[in-house]
Amino acid sequence: MKPAEAIFATVLAAGPAAAQQQPLSAIEWLNDPVPLAAPRLPPGQEPPVAPTVMVPDVSVMPLGESRPDGVGLLPAGVTGLPATLWAASSETTLIDLWSGISHEPLPAVQALYYTLLLSEADAPEGDDGRFLRARVERLAMLGAVEPAIALLERAGPAEPALFAPWFDLTLLSGGEGRACNALRRQPELSPGHAARIYCAARAGDWNTATVIFEVSRALGLLSAPVSRLLDLFLHPGLAEGGVPLAPPRSPSPLEFRLHEAVGASLPTHSLPRAFAVADLRSVAGWKAKLEAAERLARTGAVSPNRLLGLYTERSPAASGGVWDRVAAIQALDSALGNADLTRIARALPAAWDAMQAVRLEVPFAQLFSARLEDFDLPSDSAGLAWEIGLLSDGYETVAMRPGSGREARFLAGVAHGEPPLELAENTLERAVGDAFATTRAAPADRALLEQGRLGEAILRAANRLDAAGRGDGAAIVSGLATLRAVGLEDSARRSALQLLLLDWRR
Known part of the structure; x- marks a missing residue:
C-alpha cells in the first residue's frame, strides 16, 4: 500500500463500519x-x-x-x-x-x-x-x-x-x-475514492463524503479535474460566478454523471458509443433520444421496434437532420397503415434514402419488409421493396419472387445459397460465388478446426469479413467459406447479401 493510501485508510478507520457483503x-x-x-x-x-x-x-x-x-x-x-x-x-x-x-x-x-x-x-x-x-x-x-x-x-x-x-x-x-x-x-x-465520495453524497451521508473528499484531495489521490467536479458536487454554491468547466476529452462514466449532476451535461455524440445509452433515459430530450437510438441501432444495441417507437412518438419539431428522417419514417408508416398505394410508392424511396444516410438499412428492412409485401406496388417501388426484403429475416421467402434482371437473379441465388457463377460480373460477385461453390473452410482456418479451436476459427472468419472491402475478394471468399463449413449458413448468406446491397460497405 502506498504511504498516502495508508494514511487515508487510517483517517477513515473511525468512520461507519462497512455493511455485510450481500450479492448484487x-x-x-x-x-x-x-x-x-x-x-x-x-x-x-x-x-x-x-x-x-x-x-x-x-x-x-x-x-x-x-x-x-x-x-x-x-x-x-x-x-x-x-x-x-x-x-x-x-x-x-x-x-x-x-x-x-x-x-x-x-x-x-x-x-x-x-x-x-x-x-x-x-x-x-x-x-x-x-x-x-x-x-x-x-x-x-x-x-x-x-x-x-x-x-x-x-x-x-x-x-x-x-x-x-x-x-x-x-x-x-x-x-x-x-x-x-x-x-x-x-x-x-x-x-476509486471518487466513487465512494459520489455514492456517500447520493445516500445523503454528506459528512462521510466530505471527509473522504478532503483527505483524498490533501493526499493527492484525486486528479485535478475530478477534484473540481467533486468540489462542485459537494458544494453547489461554488459554481456561481466560477470558471466554466472545460469538457474532458475522455471522461469516465463517473465524470460524465458528475458533469450532469453539477449542471454541465456533456453531449454523447463525440463520446464512445456506450455513453449514448445515457440519452435513452427519461430525463433526455426527444432529439437526444432519437440520435442516441440511431447510433445504437447501427450496432444492434437498440431494437428496430424501439427505434420505430421513438420515430413515431410525436410530430417532428423542425426540419433538417434527424427531423427529416422522423418525417420520412412517419410518412411511410402512415401510408402503410392506410393502405394508400400512391403514398407508399412516394414515401418508400424517401424513407429508404433517409435510412441509407445513417446506415440503418437493415433495421429499416426488419421493420417494413413484411408490411411492404402486402401491396402490389409499381415496378420501381416493387424492385426497391424486393431488395429491402433481402436485408430482412425473411430474405429466403422474398428471394422466391425475383425479378428477371441479371442482378436480381444473382441475389436470389445468394439468398438460397446457390449463386449462379455464370451471372457474376465483378470481383465481389465472383468472390461470393466462389465461396458458395465450396463446402470446405478456408485453408487458414482448417488447422484451427482440426485442433478444436472452433470459436477462434469463427471469430477469425468474421473479422476478415468485417474488414473486407468490396474489392477484397480473397478475404470475402475465405470468410464466407469458413462460416458455411462450420454450419453458419444463415450468417454467410446474410453477410453476402449485405456486402452486395449496402452501399456504405462498397
Missing part, C-alpha cells in the same frame, strides 16, 4: 434485446434445439468454484455452439482478435459477434476474469450496455477487476442507485 441484485433484462445470429453446428454433430437464437430470461446463480470467464447468457442448447468453443485456444490470441473488431461491423457479422460474446462456454486457460472483461469491453464498444451488465452480474462481480466495469456501465444505464448501494455494501470493491 438479479439481472433486469433488456426490454429490447439485441438481435442475434442463429448459428448451426457442422454436419455430424448434434443440431441446435431451436431454429433461431432468442435472448432468454436469466438470473444470477451461484457459480461455486467455476471461473467467471466461461459465463454467458446464451446456453449451448440455444446457440448450437459447443461448450468447448474457446477451450483449446490461447486466451491472449482471443483477446487480440476481439480487440480487432470494427466499431460498426457488417450487421450480419455484428449479430454473430453478439452470439459469440454472450455464449456460455468453457473459457480458455488464463487469468481469472481477463477473458470476461475482454468480452464486456467489446459489448460496451458496440453500445450493448445492458447485456454487458447482465454478463457481469451472471459472473458475480465480487472482485475489483469485475466490479469496476459493472459500476461504470451501471452508471451509464441510469442505475446509479443500484451501483452505489452495492458499493456501500462492499466498499472494499471500490473502483
Whole structure:
C-alpha cells in the first residue's frame, strides 16, 4: 500500500463500519434485446434445439468454484455452439482478435459477434476474469450496455477487476442507485475514492463524503479535474460566478454523471458509443433520444421496434437532420397503415434514402419488409421493396419472387445459397460465388478446426469479413467459406447479401 493510501485508510478507520457483503441484485433484462445470429453446428454433430437464437430470461446463480470467464447468457442448447468453443485456444490470441473488431461491423457479422460474446462456454486457460472483461469491453464498444451488465452480474462481480466495469456501465444505464448501494455494501470493491465520495453524497451521508473528499484531495489521490467536479458536487454554491468547466476529452462514466449532476451535461455524440445509452433515459430530450437510438441501432444495441417507437412518438419539431428522417419514417408508416398505394410508392424511396444516410438499412428492412409485401406496388417501388426484403429475416421467402434482371437473379441465388457463377460480373460477385461453390473452410482456418479451436476459427472468419472491402475478394471468399463449413449458413448468406446491397460497405 502506498504511504498516502495508508494514511487515508487510517483517517477513515473511525468512520461507519462497512455493511455485510450481500450479492448484487438479479439481472433486469433488456426490454429490447439485441438481435442475434442463429448459428448451426457442422454436419455430424448434434443440431441446435431451436431454429433461431432468442435472448432468454436469466438470473444470477451461484457459480461455486467455476471461473467467471466461461459465463454467458446464451446456453449451448440455444446457440448450437459447443461448450468447448474457446477451450483449446490461447486466451491472449482471443483477446487480440476481439480487440480487432470494427466499431460498426457488417450487421450480419455484428449479430454473430453478439452470439459469440454472450455464449456460455468453457473459457480458455488464463487469468481469472481477463477473458470476461475482454468480452464486456467489446459489448460496451458496440453500445450493448445492458447485456454487458447482465454478463457481469451472471459472473458475480465480487472482485475489483469485475466490479469496476459493472459500476461504470451501471452508471451509464441510469442505475446509479443500484451501483452505489452495492458499493456501500462492499466498499472494499471500490473502483476509486471518487466513487465512494459520489455514492456517500447520493445516500445523503454528506459528512462521510466530505471527509473522504478532503483527505483524498490533501493526499493527492484525486486528479485535478475530478477534484473540481467533486468540489462542485459537494458544494453547489461554488459554481456561481466560477470558471466554466472545460469538457474532458475522455471522461469516465463517473465524470460524465458528475458533469450532469453539477449542471454541465456533456453531449454523447463525440463520446464512445456506450455513453449514448445515457440519452435513452427519461430525463433526455426527444432529439437526444432519437440520435442516441440511431447510433445504437447501427450496432444492434437498440431494437428496430424501439427505434420505430421513438420515430413515431410525436410530430417532428423542425426540419433538417434527424427531423427529416422522423418525417420520412412517419410518412411511410402512415401510408402503410392506410393502405394508400400512391403514398407508399412516394414515401418508400424517401424513407429508404433517409435510412441509407445513417446506415440503418437493415433495421429499416426488419421493420417494413413484411408490411411492404402486402401491396402490389409499381415496378420501381416493387424492385426497391424486393431488395429491402433481402436485408430482412425473411430474405429466403422474398428471394422466391425475383425479378428477371441479371442482378436480381444473382441475389436470389445468394439468398438460397446457390449463386449462379455464370451471372457474376465483378470481383465481389465472383468472390461470393466462389465461396458458395465450396463446402470446405478456408485453408487458414482448417488447422484451427482440426485442433478444436472452433470459436477462434469463427471469430477469425468474421473479422476478415468485417474488414473486407468490396474489392477484397480473397478475404470475402475465405470468410464466407469458413462460416458455411462450420454450419453458419444463415450468417454467410446474410453477410453476402449485405456486402452486395449496402452501399456504405462498397
